[in-house]
Amino acid sequence: MNAIRCFIKSQKEWYIHLPQKAGVLRCSVNRQTLYTANQLMLGRETNQPADILYRNPPGEKAQDVDTYVEKLIDVIQSANDVARRTLKTSQKRMKRDYDVREHETRYKVGDVVFIFDTATPSRQNPKLKSVWKGPGVIMKCYTPHVYEVHIGRSEKAVNHAIEIMHRP
Known part of the structure; x- marks a missing residue:
């Protein structure tokens, strides 16, 4: 290509x-x-x-x-x-x-994390938008790699390897 x-x-x-x-x-x-x-x-x-x-x-x-x-x-x-x-x-x-x-981070319920989000609302410049949404709190651990994160008023299931960044 x-x-x-x-x-x-x-x-x-x-x-x-x-x-x-x-x-x-x-x-x-x-x-x-x-x-x-x-x-x-x-x-x-x-x-x-x-x-x-x-x-x-x-x-x-x-x-x-x-x-x-x-x-x-x-x-x-x-x-x-x-x-x-x-x-x-x-x-x-x-x-x-x-x-x-490759590194694997194990999160626990209650950890504060940021979610990787590249979606850009219309009429906004993607270069100026932050790619990290949050902070959010881990509410559930489905597997060692999939977590339910509460951000604002919503809850979202995310994969830790590609979407979560831990910030203490």
Whole structure:
């Protein structure tokens, strides 16, 4: 999506260049797998304009179909094996990075908290509005992650991981 967003000049004509952008993304190396989508799906890179313009040298012999299919199967299997191993390593790294940032706070009934609220009433500038609503008081603990919070005249069930910030 970022590739399309950076390229478009008008939001009404984004679809015109979509096939070219899709082709570029398919031949771009993925940082998790270290392969292109073409390499993993087709076992080779697709022909680019330069490949079509400059064909094989005249002395190079074409392969027979059986040899080509055997090599293609080997190439695809080895590329997918390497991609799987690389993805496992990448997933472990991403989990480690996520776990460093993740923290779990347990709240008790009576704790004072603020609720994360990005809704902006009409005719108000969202840049000037505070994203924290409150203070509120925790009235019930449904689970270790879901709480009922009383703010003003209303009560709301919220998830602590994304919506509550504790301020003593």
